[in-house]
Amino acid sequence: NINTSWVKFLLSNSNNLLNNKLNKPNQNLYVIVGGGGFGGESGIIPYIVDLDKGLWKVLEDIITTIDKIDNSLIYYKPHPNINDKLKKQMEEKFKDYNMIFGDLHPVTLCSYAKCFLVTHWSNTLKIPHKLGIPTIEYTNYNEDALKITNYNSAVPNTVTHFIQNDKNKLFEVLKKIDTSEVKLKIPLEMQSKEIPDIINKIINNGPY
Numbered sequence: 001n002i003n004t005s006w007v008k009f010l011l012s013n014s015n016n017l018l019n020n021k022l023n024k025p026n027q028n029l030y031v032i033v034g035g036g037g038f039g040g041e042s043g044i045i046p047y048i049v050d051l052d053k054g055l056w057k058v059l060e061d062i063i064t065t066i067d068k069i070d071n072s073l074i075y076y077k078p079h080p081n082i083n084d085k086l087k088k089q090m091e092e093k094f095k096d097y098n099m100i101f102g103d104l105h106p107v108t109l110c111s112y113a114k115c116f117l118v119t120h121w122s123n124t125l126k127i128p129h130k131l132g133i134p135t136i137e138y139t140n141y142n143e144d145a146l147k148i149t150n151y152n153s154a155v156p157n158t159v160t161h162f163i164q165n166d167k168n169k170l171f172e173v174l175k176k177i178d179t180s181e182v183k184l185k186i187p188l189e190m191q192s193k194e195i196p197d198i199i200n201k202i203i204n205n206g207p208y
Contacts, residue, residue, distance in 0.1 A: 025073045028114040028178055032062060033106065033124045034078040058119045058133075058140050058165075065170045066117075067097050069178050074099040075109060110184065115177050121154040129158045132185040133175050140165040 030049040041121045066072050076099055078087055091101050106116070106127050116128040117136045126137040141164065163172050 029073050029112045030066045031109045031113045031116045032076045033118050035122045076101050103191050125158040134160045136161045184194045
């Protein structure tokens with residue numbers, strides 16, 4: 001169980017943990033959560049065409065498309081199993097973009113996130129989706145995988161928008177999200193006696 005005081009701290013100190021980079025007027029934070037599959041070390045994702053190159057292309061599509069949105073800041077949270085060499089390659093490849101590479105917990109990012117994105121299905125989207133933050137799965141599954149998932153995410157209950165290899169559609173969705181107002185479905189000021197374990201309640205569909 002996660003201590004409520006810890007959750008309060010994460011929600012109230014997000015900007016400090018982000019090194020106060022969210023201080024520009026109208027700047028919106030777009031969070032990309034890295035999934036397994038890069039380099040074949042974080043689990044096998046057999047449904048994506050051309051494992052390594054396919055994932056690189058999908059990630060590049062996401063980053064370059066977000067970059068077209070005015071006043072956007074990208075936070076990339078790598079998969080926990082990513083190796084240092086691959087992480088450095090990513091940082092070098094995308095060094096010219098307005099990005100932060102870090103390992104903050106998704107709860108920390110929810111206070112400021114305009115949107116959460118993943119390159120393929122991820123249960124990590126569960127918390128931001130429950131909190132009312134738009135979630136996007138932008139991917140490039142092969143035809144067999146799409147038939148299995150009924151041309152949707154493998155975990156559709158955590159995804160607001162499922163986009164299959166369509167940068168134009170991703171851009172249009174991001175533009176709409178960028179101009180919309182995102183409000184957390186829970187108050188930032190929480191009473192411990194009323195909500196002893198907010199994350200557990202969110203994940204298990206409990207009242208909050």
